[in-house]
Amino acid sequence: MKIHHRESERHALALMVDNEAGILAKIAGLFTARGYNIDSLTVADISEDHAMSRITIVTHGPPPVIDQIMAQLERLVPVHRVVDLTDEGPHVERELALVKVAGKGENRVEALRLADVFRANVVDSTTGSFVFEITGSPEKVDSFIALMRDLGLAEVGRTGIVGMLRGADSI
Incomplete structure (x- = not known):
């Protein structure tokens, strides 16, 4: 099934995660296993004690797919928060x-x-x-x-x- 450009939207997702070995692999694996593409991915340690990282993922998909991606990311144990910057506003x-x-x-x-x-x-x-x-x-x-x-x-x-x-x- 071809997704028309209008149906496929670009979304920037920001995640707050525990800074632990394997978290990036888990997130990438989630995308890979479901056939979702990652257009851009950045990760950085953001806390003084090195306990938390912020991950920014840019992906494309129709709204139901983006909702599904967010729901699945939120279920991963070391993920504390997932925010769709695109939907949150400016x-x-x-x-x-x-x-x-x-x-x-x-x-x-x-x-x-x-x-x-x-x-x-x-x-x-x-x-x-x-x-x-x-x-x-x-x-x-x-x-x-x-x-x-x-x-x-x-x-x-x-x-x-x-x-x-x-x-x-x-x-």
């Missing part, structure tokens, strides 16, 4: 990427000009290449990478998305 999403562009002459000048427009920083430079660091929304990062393709894009490394609710509320 939230901020950011991603970091390192983008290597190899080129000479005009392409090199144009790459630097576009980096300035996108507020990307040069973090490494040789006579034949630049490595740019860019942060922003996933759409901004995608646009920057697309423009660099014609200028000698050589390599891309992306962190994945980190998201947080706007305002004073926290998960």
Whole structure:
């Protein structure tokens, strides 16, 4: 069965979990076993005593599938809270990427000009290449990478998305 783009929605899920060995494997296994795709995954220790981690997962699916994913995640023992940032309302999403562009002459000048427009920083430079660091929304990062393709894009490394609710509320 083909899922029409309109029926399949992108969702950013934030999870608070015990920081213990195997939790990421359990979560990935849940997605794999049910045929769900993970578009982006980030994990970080967030507590002073290293007891808790925050996991941000971006996935696609129709609303009933997203509801099922959340229900199954909430049943995993080391998971304390699952929040669908997309459904909760206004939230901020950011991603970091390192983008290597190899080129000479005009392409090199144009790459630097576009980096300035996108507020990307040069973090490494040789006579034949630049490595740019860019942060922003996933759409901004995608646009920057697309423009660099014609200028000698050589390599891309992306962190994945980190998201947080706007305002004073926290998960």
